Amino acid sequence: MIILNLNYILNIVITLFLIGVLGLVLNRKNILITLMSIELMLLAINLNFVVFSIYLDDITGYVFVLFILTIAAAESAIGLAILTIYYRLKHTIRIDKIKNIKS
């Protein structure tokens, strides 16, 4: 049985979420890393839901974890499809070249 404080786990989760935000802000190279950092943020949200659901002894958080997993899978599928089309049209996935996309 774990004798941990809740604050330690929450700090881990918040650090993970902020790593995802930093990945969104810092990364100017390709869109793939952006999608990955969005996945990291969703993972942090999921961990937060599960941790509070265990802490409060309530099963509702698990259900919302399942819904967030659904949204994450749908988001990554559609995002990667759009990325594939963009690569087919422009032959690059650099973010700083993306300003040419407006018609």
Next chain:
Amino acid sequence: MIVNLFFYFFSFILIVSALMTILSQNSIYSVLFLVLSFVSSSSILFLLECEYISLIFIIIYVGAIAVLFLFVVMMLDVKTVYLAKDSLKYFPFGSFIGIVFLIEIALIIPTTFESANPYNVSFLWNCYFDWFNKLDYFTEVMSIGHLLYTDYIIQFLLSGNILLLATVGPVTLVLIRSTKPTKTQVTFKQLSRTYSSVLHI
């Protein structure tokens, strides 16, 4: 305790692999570090004794999302030579924002969840042994199913519709459509047009 040591170990691996995900220059290494962070978070959930969610994490994140990313990395064949100077251009701004948020949250968290209860230090202080539940108990999947199919049925159907959209949408996006024939001049028809044969008044 050994479980606490495992918890520290896996959380360290989780943070380091998440950092390496956004910092590594090669996309394939980035995807593999993402898989490592998913697996370590899943083992953290295993240590917290919610087995269903952790196995679902492995199945969906590693089996679906990370494999999708690997396919796209393999298919795009992106050149991995980028200058480090270009990626460090926004480093002060981003690290400033990140540090501000981190300090705010780290100041909020220990004051919010502190109370006069001395048993608050333990993580599982809300949980207690109820021996009736120990003898005649629901498993985790059963209780999730009870909640999911009664109270959250509308949300369940909506998430099914979202999955259908996520299945149909990329297929229709990625399909190579047969392009319509572009309008070109037929040369002999163009040359054979005369002034008298075109104008009809």
